Amino acid sequence: MKTTEIFSSQLPVGEKLSIKRTRFEPLNKKGKRLKRISIVSGIHGDELEGQWVIFLLAQWLKQNEEKLNAIVDIYPAANPLGIDTITRSFPNYDVDLNRAFPGGENEFLPGQVVYALAQDVKGSDVAIDIHSSNIFLREIPQIRINKEFSKKTLPLAKALNCDFIWIHDAVTVLEATFSHTLNTLGTNTLVVEMGVGMRLTKEYGKQLLTGILNLMKQEKMLESEEVFEVREPFSSEIGEVYYINAPQSGLFVPSLDHCEIIKKEEKIGEIVDPLSGEVLCELLSPSSGILFTLREYPVVYEGSLLARIFGEKHEES
Numbered sequence: 001m002k003t004t005e006i007f008s009s010q011l012p013v014g015e016k017l018s019i020k021r022t023r024f025e026p027l028n029k030k031g032k033r034l035k036r037i038s039i040v041s042g043i044h045g046d047e048l049e050g051q052w053v054i055f056l057l058a059q060w061l062k063q064n065e066e067k068l069n070a071i072v073d074i075y076p077a078a079n080p081l082g083i084d085t086i087t088r089s090f091p092n093y094d095v096d097l098n099r100a101f102p103g104g105e106n107e108f109l110p111g112q113v114v115y116a117l118a119q120d121v122k123g124s125d126v127a128i129d130i131h132s133s134n135i136f137l138r139e140i141p142q143i144r145i146n147k148e149f150s151k152k153t154l155p156l157a158k159a160l161n162c163d164f165i166w167i168h169d170a171v172t173v174l175e176a177t178f179s180h181t182l183n184t185l186g187t188n189t190l191v192v193e194m195g196v197g198m199r200l201t202k203e204y205g206k207q208l209l210t211g212i213l214n215l216m217k218q219e220k221m222l223e224s225e226e227v228f229e230v231r232e233p234f235s236s237e238i239g240e241v242y243y244i245n246a247p248q249s250g251l252f253v254p255s256l257d258h259c260e261i262i263k264k265e266e267k268i269g270e271i272v273d274p275l276s277g278e279v280l281c282e283l284l285s286p287s288s289g290i291l292f293t294l295r296e297y298p299v300v301y302e303g304s305l306l307a308r309i310f311g312e313k314h315e316e317s
Helices: 049-063 080-085 109-121 147-157 172-176 178-184 202-218
Strands: 002-010 016-024 036-041 071-075 126-131 137-146 164-168 188-195 240-245 250-254 267-273 278-284 289-295 305-311
Touching: 002 109, 016 049, 016 080, 016 109, 036 049, 036 109, 036 202, 049 071, 049 126, 049 188, 049 202, 071 109, 109 178, 126 178, 126 202, 137 147, 137 178, 137 202, 147 164, 147 178, 147 188, 172 178, 178 188, 188 202, 250 289, 267 305
Parallel strands: 036 071, 036 126, 126 188, 137 164
Antiparallel strands: 002 016, 016 071, 137 188, 137 289, 240 305, 250 267, 267 278, 289 305
């Protein structure tokens, strides 16, 4: 195990920005080319679920180093300034790092950071970019992959023990993300989204750890007799994603728990007005399916996202 600084920059008042990577290597390299997997988290400073996953993985690797048959690189905090200040973006610049790739050596500071990260991860056989939702929404463990790269990444995604694989069409802004940049550079990269911003969901972290170990075993990165039991994910290829937005402002009170199976026309929740004591509206499901996104922060305004449901495809959709 070796920790390396992959980027540093002097900051005002004698402070220093430092981004670090820890590498785990097999005890016996046997003189052969080793596969490499990179796990990245903290590109957004308010997303902490990935740090818990990486801690669990590092702990497992330290206790099972004789089973390792590949290089494992972990990057727990790609945006340490954002983490320190509890902000999603890169402080002072107000830049979303996941919209700043691929960056460059001579760009402004956020561009230098993302360039250093991409160049260091480049060459990995597999990369996993772990995100949480924001503070407003809670997500079940899911993998989001670009249709452009799905032929290579979908088989890897199915091994990761997540509940849902969301295959989306290419969107221009996604070209500036870590995953699109690394996939373009030839590194098979998966985006995991789970939990809620500024929080840790212990069971989700353990679920993803099992998935990462299962993927590593599948790709011959682990020499282990242990069977990692993983769930069969449902995929957006065979269904439809429905968005539920607030028709008016108020306090959102859910009627269902996150990740519940839901029936068409079943009540998702209601928006109420505390001042008048009135129920302003009820929200009903447009389809049978699973409630994979649910509003966590109750204050809503017209247009706020309340829920996402993965359900049946309808001809009129």
